[in-house]
Amino acid sequence: MEDKIELLNRWIEEADNIVFFGGAGVSTESGIPDFRSVDGLYNQQYKYPPESIISRSFFQSNPLEFYRFYRDRMIYDEAKPNSAHKMLARLESIGKLKCVITQNIDGLHQMAGSKNVIELHGSIHRNYCMRCHRFYDLAYIENSEGVPYCECGGIVKPDVVLYEECLNEDDLKKAVEYISNADMLIVGGTSLGVYPAAGLIDYYSKDKIVLINKSATPYDGRANLLINDSIGQVFSKLRV
Numbered sequence: 001m002e003d004k005i006e007l008l009n010r011w012i013e014e015a016d017n018i019v020f021f022g023g024a025g026v027s028t029e030s031g032i033p034d035f036r037s038v039d040g041l042y043n044q045q046y047k048y049p050p051e052s053i054i055s056r057s058f059f060q061s062n063p064l065e066f067y068r069f070y071r072d073r074m075i076y077d078e079a080k081p082n083s084a085h086k087m088l089a090r091l092e093s094i095g096k097l098k099c100v101i102t103q104n105i106d107g108l109h110q111m112a113g114s115k116n117v118i119e120l121h122g123s124i125h126r127n128y129c130m131r132c133h134r135f136y137d138l139a140y141i142e143n144s145e146g147v148p149y150c151e152c153g154g155i156v157k158p159d160v161v162l163y164e165e166c167l168n169e170d171d172l173k174k175a176v177e178y179i180s181n182a183d184m185l186i187v188g189g190t191s192l193g194v195y196p197a198a199g200l201i202d203y204y205s206k207d208k209i210v211l212i213n214k215s216a217t218p219y220d221g222r223a224n225l226l227i228n229d230s231i232g233q234v235f236s237k238l239r240v
């Protein structure tokens with residue numbers, strides 16, 4: 001393991017165009033449960049399966065139940081950035097890292113100081129009226145009861161990509177561009193099982209793909225450096 005950390009340190013020292021692609025595992029050490037892990041959200045008892053609740057059609061037909069689940073299980077407003085978030089912000093500030101691409105919706109990268117963050121699945125911090133598109137912050141959702149409404153009478157919806165919804169095309173395009181141009185791609189805290197994670201990684205064509213994940217992924221064979229450990233643990237050992 002120490003050899004691998006040493007190699008990672010050396011690659012980071014040499015690199016000046018690093019792109020990070022991360023998933024739920026980046027936030028688990030901040031106390032946010034992984035949606036898809038064995039002991040995570042999806043196996044907890046609820047009235048409907050979470051996959052159903054977090055879908056566009058469910059939101060439209062039963063916004064009250066959606067919001068009950070959403071406030072309980074998807075908003076973790078006490079969570080703080082961990083050593084992975086902080087290290088990524090630091091790598092950006094010293095000019096080595098160009099972009100964080102995340103599947104998380106918690107906003108912890110920005111809280112840690114990252115500036116260029118592509119949030120493929122949206123963010124709990126942005127909410128919009130479905131009728132007039134007026135913006136509402138997270139506090140508005142937390143301080144309202146039941147279904148949050150806009151002043152105009154429209155329903156306020158989180159800017160979070162639900163099942164049955166498409167990812168933002170501009171975000172995807174930007175992510176592809178950053179990954180294509182990267183000299184080093186660090187992939188962390190994701191099992192790479194969810195669209196479009198695996199597809200995006202295919203756009204990287206050089207020979208420094210670092211995969212950091214606790215468990216095996218279908219892309220382990222693609223990694224030039226494979227580290228089976230938690231991303232927070234690994235990043236806390238970096239020298240920069």
Ligand SMILES: [Zn+2]
Nearest residue numbers: 129132150152
């Ligand atoms: Zn409105």
